[in-house]
Structure formats: C-alpha cells, structure tokens
Amino acid sequence: MSTSSTWASRKLSLAVTAIACAGALLVIWIVLLWPLALWAERRADSYPFKGGEDSLRYLLPTIHGQPGQGRLLLMGSSNAGEGLLYETLERDLPGLRVTHGAVSMARLTEMKVLLEYIEKVYGAAALPEIVVLGASTRLISNVPWDEPSRAFHAIDTYSAAFKVESSPQEGSRLVRKTWLEGVQSRWRMLTKQLPRLQSAMATFLLDTTGHRTPYVEFDDRREVRALTYTISPSSRVAPFPEEIVRSAGFIWRVGLFDAVARYVRFRYSPYLAPIHAPQARKEIIKLASSTHMWWKDVRPWKPAGDALAHRELAELAAFAAARGIDLYVINLPEHPDVVAVYEGSLRAEYMAMIEEAFGDRFLNLGDYLPVEQFNDSEHPGYVGAVRLSKRVGEFIAHHRQGPG
C-alpha cells in the first residue's frame, strides 16, 4: 500500500510538474506577446478577428477604449466596413484618428447598444467625437429578423461585464453580468486571443521590415488577391491555374518576402470584400428577386409602419446628442439592379425617415456608384470605395466647418 501511495504521489508530482513547465512556457510566450498585441491594436491598423467575429473588436480596450476626443468611429454593417476606407478618411480629415468599427450583418438595434457598451465599459471619455453610421435599408429595418445578432452574441459570450437583454417593449439593453457569468466570459475570451497575438506578430514584423504601406494603397491588389487565393482557394476569382500563375509572377517580380508581407498586411486589415470574387451581374439580379435571402424581407419593408425602427433611430440620435457625439448617417450606395426591385415608394419613405431623424447630418449616396464600381450586390469595389470615402470625407469636413 505504501509503495502504491509513493508511486501515486510521485506520478502526480511528475505529471503536474511537466504540465506546469509547459504551461509556464506558454504563459511566458503570451506575456511577451501581450504588450505587442496592445501596441499593434492601439496603432489602429491592426485588426484581429475577421468576418463573422469582427464584433469581438468592441471588447478590446486597445481599439475602443482609447480617448474619444479626436476619434472618428465608422459604424454600420459590412457594406460600411468595405465601402468606407478608414485610411482614406484619416488622410482626408486631418487631426482625426479613424477607427473601423463596422460589424458583419449589423442591425440598427445594435448601434446604440455598441455605443453604450463603449461608454459603460471604457468610460464616457472613450466615446468617439464623431460617429459615421453607414446605413442601408437592411440595417435600418433590422433584417434578418429571425437570426441572432452577432454583436450581441459576442457581448453575451465574451464580455466580462455585460450581456444584452432584448424585449419588444424595451428594445435591447445592456445588463450587468453576475460574477460567475463574468468569470465564464473571461475564460472564453482568453481562448480567443490567438488572432490578437498573430496580428501583433504580423504588425511587428511588417513594421520592423519597413512594410508600413496600408493595404488600400497597394498598387498590386490584384496580385495580393491572387496570392490570397493561392493560400485559400475558396476565394478564387479567376479559373485555375490563372491565379496561381499570377501569384508566381507576383512573387517573381517583388520577391517572396515582399509578396508575403503584402498578403499579411491584407490579412490583418479589417477588409474582406477585396478577396471575394466579383459577382456576375446576372447573379446580382437573381439575388435581388430571391425569395430565400434576407433581401425578400427588406424589399417589401414599410418604414412608416415600423415603430421599432423609428424609436431606435430617435434613441440613437438622442444618445449622440446627449453626449456631444457628432453623428453622421450616410445612406450607402446600392447596386442599381437591387434598387430596381424596391416596391413602390418605400425607398423614398426610408430616406425621408432617416432625414427626419438626422436632418443635415444625413447624406444620401444611395445612387452614387455605377454598376461597375460594385464588387457584388452590396459591397463597393476598390474604386467605388475610394470615391465613396472621399465623398464622405468632404461632407464631414464641410459640415464641421459650418456655413462660413
């Protein structure tokens, strides 16, 4: 028995020591990378969490906990994220630091909650001086109605402090989590740190090797896209093996290191659309009349009868006004083939509804871009995004200068 006990205690101590050694190495590695992640995110051109997880960025104090004075926050859905280039706006609005805060499949109901989240978690001083909300009929109508919100899911699952409760009467609001819920969420968030560390390492390596050019200023985006396809073929644009040949030519031309550096710079930019295959026009027309997509709910949506949307717009405007936030709402460009299928005067009613809520801070760019400047039914291509961003920059600059 004593031999067995000795064996057990020795086995336990050896196993625990071995795990502790590996754990300690892991902790040291993370501790070393942690400041790097904080530095990279504070610089505002390192955006971990892509696609469906982009709302997790609201939980990072390095991005949204910065002083709000002199900061412009871009909000909205993925069409705002892809169409409003934060680098272009930053260049055209000197003195302002622009943060990309668009969230995939975002809805109006999330916008005020996300701003409240910033205020409650990081303090009122972290609220941005300016918010630019990229709006669309889908965002304002809160479609898709039957899908859970990704942003609320991120808060519910990973925020240490708050969760979101929604009811038809009170709308959506932040509620403080219990101690246990907070601990669980902290643990879950701890498991989501890998993209931050990867992003930090990438930013550090690119900076130290002199590759600071923002993705949007690359003159060889097509090649970078080809390389992205070669690494991840689901985003294929051209028939095989055209993209691989293009990638090989690109690597040959600029060298392997530079090619990879540009790919990595794109990988940790907040943008997605540049790697998506441009959608054929017939596909867009088909989509616009589809009965399977969320679009079928947007098409017949009646703004006048949507009390919730009216209330949420008013609340958002009141929230911004009460905190001194300059809130601009941009009706983002819609693909002409999509515009064509709106029922009756609903689109005009929608514009009137936003204009009523935001007055001269509303800019309608619904028909601003021609067909060829769209990447797909919703997202502008690069040329369209640059045009759009410049126009929005001009509008804000002009408005802030005042009539004089």
Added chain:
Amino acid sequence: MTTSFSLLSPGFLLLSLTAVVALTSLRALPRQLAFLAINLFFLVVLLLEPARTVALLAFCLLGYLLCRGLATGRIQGITLPVIALTALFIYMQQYTFLRMLLPGFLITRMFAVAGLSFLFFKIVHVMIEAQSGTLGRLELLTYLNYCFNFTTFLMGPIQRFPDYREQWSGEKPAIPLTFEAHLDAVLRILKGLVKAYAIAPWILPHTMAVRAGVADMHWLEMMLAVYLFYPYLYLNFSGYCDVAIGVGSLFGVRPPENFDRPFAARNISDFWLRMHRSLTLWLTDYVFNPVYKWSLQSKWGRGRSLSCLNASLMATMLISGLWHGTTFAFLLFGILHGLYQIIFRTWDTLLLRRLGRKGLRELRERTWAHALGVFLTWNAAAIAYIFFCLDARQGLRVFARIFGF
C-alpha cells in the same frame, strides 16, 4: 451526430487536467468511479446529447452481458453474439442499405453516435477474448472505463483490453516514472495540437474535403485536391492520437501508437501497418487470420494458398471499408484497398517465384525499387481516399477523370 467538439476547447483541456490530477492521486474504487464520472462528463457534456449517451450505454451494457456470458460459459459459441451485436451496430449506425430492407418508421439516426465504430470493435475484441478464456475476471467498472475512455473514445487508437487493464492496475507502467517521460507526454500533446490545429487547417482549404465540385475542376487542380487530402487526414488524425497518447500517458493509461510515418510506406501492406495501425492489427487478429485459416482448411482452399490469401485480404478490406463509414462510397474504399492488396500480394508471390527469397530481398533493397514502391503506395493511398472523402457518385467521376475513362 455530435455536438461540435474541439481538443482545444476549455472543457476538454480542463477535463484532461482533472483526469491527470484525480487518476494519479486516487486509488482503488474511488479512482474507478472518478474515471467513470470523467468519461461520462466527456460523453454527455462535451460530445453527445443525453439521449444518445443512453443508447450508447445500452449498447455497452449489452456487450458486457454477452462478454460475461461467454466468459462464464453460459453462452456457448461466439458466432451468434457477434452477429447480434453487429446487427445492432448496423442498425444504430443506420447503414445506407437499411433503407432498402426496413420500413420507413424504423429508419432513424437518433441512435447514431460518433465513436460507435471504435466502441463496437473494442467490445467484439473483449467478447472474443472472453470466449477464449484469456481475459480473466471482467469487472463492470473496468469494462465501462475501457469502453468509454475519453482519450480514445472518438477516434481511437483501439487499445486492447489486457493492455488497458495492466496499465490501469499499475502492473505495467504507462510511461517510465521520470520527469523526462512526463515532459515528453506533455510535448506530445502540444505536437498533436500543432498538427491538428495549426498545420492541418492550412492544408484543408486545398483538399477535396471542402472544395465544391471537385469532379468538374481543372485536372491539375482536381489532382491537387485529391493528393492533399491524404496529408490532411494524417495530420488531423495523428494529431488527435498524439493528444490521446499524451493525456493517457500522464494519467496512467497510454493508448498504443497508431501511426508510423505512413508516407514512407513501400507497399500497401506496409501502408496499413503504418496508418491507423491499431485498426490494422485488430482486423488482422479478428478478421484476416480466422478467414485465412478457415479458407486454407476448406475444401476449396486446399492447394490454393495465394487465392485464399487474396480472398481473405479482400474480406478484411471490405470490412475495413464498411467500418469506416455507412455509405456505398466506403464499400468502394474497401474494395479498392482489397484490390491493391491482391495486386501487391500476387506480384510479390510472382517475384518470389522468379527471383527467390534472396533475389527479392536484394531487389527491395535497391534505391530505385524503394522509391518506386513509396511513390506507388503514396498514389494508391491518395486515390483510394477519394471514396473516403466524397460520395460514391462524385468519387467515381473523379476516379474516371484521373484514369481518363
């Protein structure tokens, strides 16, 4: 069939840590009970819905009753119990052909459980050993923990009961009682996680597992998707096994090795001894050897040793294919590997007759013969995985395009 499960999930990592601490510090009955609680937690909370766990428990307990009956002699003969358990396994897994045999109301996937294939082979093994009288006393708790061992439940390796019991009881240490051995076990876990979660995901997007319309791709692209599935599968599967072996080593029951550099295999028999080795050894012991022995002793088989060998290999590979999956494609996977085995064995026998044992050994030692063997085996394995990965129709189209039919 399963809830989403990840080796990197906090639940699995905490469960593994709990297993290491509890199973190395407890003794006797509390240790058995703790392991059972850990295994059930894994099944109910991390892997399956409670209803499926109940079905699994019932399957396992039926196996236990059959094993006890065979061990005590209350049940005479192994054939009927194995057939009964196999029929239940086929029903629970809902093999595709059942749709042609059973009325619609009996077709349900509510009993289909991930890991059931491994469990089935474990139980059949215990039944056979119990009947042969080599098993000794079969305790319920030991049996249940053997069946539900959370490290090997989902993807193996298939550990033999005597090996499990010797390690569990401390008769045979899982690993030496040294710091280096324990650190190696932890590093094995990390190696497995890197394989499964860092390297395999880089290959996955290029493989036929996720590429839609493989059969209609450019030929070169299709071949790339076909060839890359094999390394992906190896990395994913062996990564999982590395984690299972590492965790098991730390708490005292080390599962057997399941892989030995399969890409270096020189022929298809060698391949199966290097890839999913624990399955191959199981099939050799409980399918190939009995069938081969029976066929040699049969009236038909006398004087036809090569034919007996080939028929036994085909039977073994058919069962291997059907064990891997429930659809027609897996049957094709088994048939193809059976054909590979027959071609290889026939060729080997012919060479042996022509060159003699010494000449054949010399030929095999030549570099070009070695390289050719590795190349052919690599290709054969990669092409057979078409039917492992795609449905039969898609798989046949890809197969036809590769060979220009």
